[in-house]
Amino acid sequence: MNYIVMDLEWNQSYSGHIGEHPRMPFEIIEIGAVKVDKNYRIIDEYSSLIKPRIYKKLHSKIRTILNYDETDLAKGRGFKEVCTEFLEWCGKDYIFCTWGPMDLTELQTNMAFYYMDKLPRPLKFLNLQQIYANMVDPTGSTVSKLEKAVADFNIPEDEPFHSAVNDARYTALVLKEMHPRNLKDLYSFDLYIHPTKKEEEIVAIHNNQYEYITREFSSKQEAMDDKDIACIRCYKCNKKINKRLEWFSNSPSSYICAGKCWHHGYFSGKIKFKPLDNGKYYVVKTIKPIDKNGVEAIKQKQTEIRERRKEKRHTRATR
Template sequence: MSNYIVFDLEWNQSAAGKETSLDHLPFEIFEIGAVKLNEKMEQVSQFHRLVRPCVYRQLHYIISEVTHVSMDELDRDGRPFKEVMEEFMEWCGEAPVFCTWGSMDLTELQRNMVYHGMEIPFASPLLFYDVQKLYSLTFSDGKTREALDEAVKLLNIRMDAPFHRALGDAVYTGKVMACLDMKAVGDYVSVDYYRIPRCPEEEIVLNFPDYSKFVSRGFASKEEAMKDKRVTDMVCYKCRRMLRKKIRWFSYGQRFYLCLAACPEHGLMKGKIRMKKAEDGSIFVVKTQKLVGEEGAEFVARKKEEARVRRAERLKTKKHGK
């Protein structure tokens, strides 16, 4: 029986700017709100707590304007983060399925837990539902990311609580989730990247109806990552056949790579690699593979030509610069 935990966080940041932020705690949580849904997407319980800040003791002006929270209120009604988090996990119950609007909340929750010396109790890999993505898959192109208040308006959900407060946003997210056909989009789980795989055996492979995702372990550099066979192999996610590359991996931009491969049975497949920085400073890879038609193949070929032209221009500029 599913135990859906739809939660939202409100957090503060350094009022003096990013340069004064703690390296591994850019955002300090001051509010946790959540609703528990049953398999029928009916709300069966609520959770709401304020957290007393101990790192950023002045509210950033934007946070104050958006949430209408004051530091006096947090000092008066807030409780220590560790105490609130322990209550939250007990309230979540066994095997919770976390659901959030967007992909940041679980990462920031874990960062705050580590800062406060707490062990992370979540499974690894940590899979969750990004309701914002599921909403886009249902009502848009799967790529657009709508703001929560806009989604609520478009679905004609009654607005009886302010936005940008943790419990209200969790309630609204749960109501949006109730409007979705989970049988149609329930396969599209998201993976949290706060804790990346530590070794090849832990690397993550997720197969979805129309694409696949691979999450690597950490590497010292993107050049080292691109030497790894599991990173650069193209394998058809439908028949598991190793594929021949028609266009080999090439870089476009500083963090992205593309390639084009061919499956004799299923056709052309585009590969895309995103280089991401892990919490420990290492580089890890998120590789997606998707079947494409001629238009998708032409896109890859065009990007390769653009990359070739840019590379030639850089070499020419470097030569003349000497």
Template sequence: MKNYIVLDLEWNQSVGGKEETVEHLPFEIIEIGAVKLNEALEEVGEFKRLIRPRIYPELHEKILEVTHMDQKTLMEEGRDFEEAAKEFLTWCGDEAVFCTWGSMDLTELQRNFAFFGIPNTFPKPFLYYDVQKLYSLLYGDGKERQSLDIAVLELGIMEERPFHRALDDAHYTGRVMRYMGFEKVREYWSTDYYRLPENKAEEVYLVFPGYSKYISRPFETKQDAIEDKTVTDLICCKCNRMLRKKIRWFSVNQKFYTALGLCPEHGNVKGKIRMRRNDDGRVYVVKTMRLVGEEDVREIYIKKEETKKKRVEKTKNRKQNKKKGDSPLS
């Protein structure tokens, strides 16, 4: 039987800032909280463990302010992370479907796994439900993200328990899932990017209602990524047809690229590439293909022209500055 594991973590960080942050562990988990929901989204179990910090033993002032944790209690009652994590994975069971508020918790959990030498048994690709994103799809524009406490207030499901502790936030996230109309957005999985495809054969292609997503293997440079044919192919998210490009890939800031294709059956398809870096500094690509209307098409044309004008102006200024530098009177 499928179990939904609604997870929330609290973590600590270096009180000395970036200079004293340990490489590959910016956040050390100090509390794991989770609730287990059945297929009817009813709460059927809970898990809570305090974890004794070893890498950042002094609690950061921001963590103290938000969580109101007691440093002495945490050090005396907290378990080692290795012990708590193994207990948590056993409690989750074999058919766990993870749900979180936001995208950070599962990434930081796996980062702590790696640092403390715990085998990562999560599947690849690792699909989960980002309840914050799903809530935005149902009650917002699908882009802006709402805080958990506001969502709870909007749904009228507040209880006599606080926020900003792991088990409490997991409980509230589970209640949001139950009352927000989860069935309407069940198809919209999120993908965790901590463990990326290691080669071309492992690259991910997922199809959702109205759009598709491609996740590449890592490349050494952005140029290597943008020169890869699979990265720059425009594919219809409905029929998987290779598309003719109406507007070729262009970029405003070298992080986001946009293109427009035309499917003879389904119409205009917008391609969007996001360039990201993994922990070892290499570049990977998240590409989405989405059906768009005439208004979106006009916006793409306008953005393309604005980008072209800026590029021409930049080139013109560079040539003028070069002439000034070459002038004997300068």
């Protein structure tokens, strides 16, 4: 299997939301990629400019970072032709690698605009930005630009950034320097197209965690009433975990809990509600191993949330 390290450049309406096309807020104007083998060696490259159809004038902010202008783009080819060629170049046995999740989202948005066939589902990819973040910060909360990662690894900056193929090449060099263990297990699921029914739901154990991506629900409460979502099991032995902390609202869009498997130790559970344009929700549930200190940290968070809510209720009552 090869790694397709991809980078895209896109343009948007010069006049802001007023001139934005509802089906394509961002129009891809360049596709760049490198093909990397199992030893992290670059074995091939792909690069092509795309002649814009919707936003023919570059947005002022985008103009300042690109190394080309409208004259160059006018010589490009149509998106459908370039994208078809690019996907054929990728081959059959590969996984996309990107710096952040947005490139795959915008690629599929542009493909949908031109009524191209959808990418196969479920679509796994390697979010190298997140993998890098997990390396430099155990919490994984640090979000770094590609330029910082390149500088951190002392990679020579021989070519300008914000050229798609150059950025893809730099990303591949960062991947080589990271050389993460069990890379194939560090994948994420692209959720541009989410499950809509039970048989499309995704269940996976990877990156030392259990992940469950559900079908649609009409409300958050309906989702929480579903036994498959509310139940928390040890993904190593499939036995129910003895909850030390029941599900509680951590934010308007998430719930967390914690418990213990008597054979495999402590686990935390997290539910994220993903809102949809039709007013419904789907859920991404994860279960991860933690230690006793992790349980105490979640318990402390629960206490702090309760105190803040109590204080808000008291403030409203005394007005």
